[in-house]
Amino acid sequence: MARTSDSKSDNEGSTPSLHANRRLKMNLDITEVREQLGGISKYRLAKMLNVRWNTVHLWEIGRFKPSFIHLERILGLLKSAPKKDDNKTEGESNV
Numbered sequence: 001m002a003r004t005s006d007s008k009s010d011n012e013g014s015t016p017s018l019h020a021n022r023r024l025k026m027n028l029d030i031t032e033v034r035e036q037l038g039g040i041s042k043y044r045l046a047k048m049l050n051v052r053w054n055t056v057h058l059w060e061i062g063r064f065k066p067s068f069i070h071l072e073r074i075l076g077l078l079k080s081a082p083k084k085d086d087n088k089t090e091g092e093s094n095v
Contacts, residue, residue, distance in 0.1 A: 028066070030074075038082075043056075
């Protein structure tokens with residue numbers, strides 16, 4: 001016999017697909033990314049990601065979003081980037 005009452009409840013409260021979740025959670029500000037990477041240019045970031053500079057520009061203005069592969073690469077660059085405190089010399093204080 002076919003399920004009648006349970007079939008509707010299976011879809012209720014379901015979460016979006018994994019692909020949709022990735023898009024929701026991976027909304028990066030590319031301008032901030034460039035700043036965190038030492039203020040690099042759009043051209044330099046493009047070279048690091050193997051894309052054209054205008055692709056980076058289109059990401060920044062929100063016309064397009066980076067693919068999941070490019071987001072992974074960007075996150076990898078951010079993980080390997082020196083922290084802001086790492087740029088201080090030994091004699092500098094936090095004040």
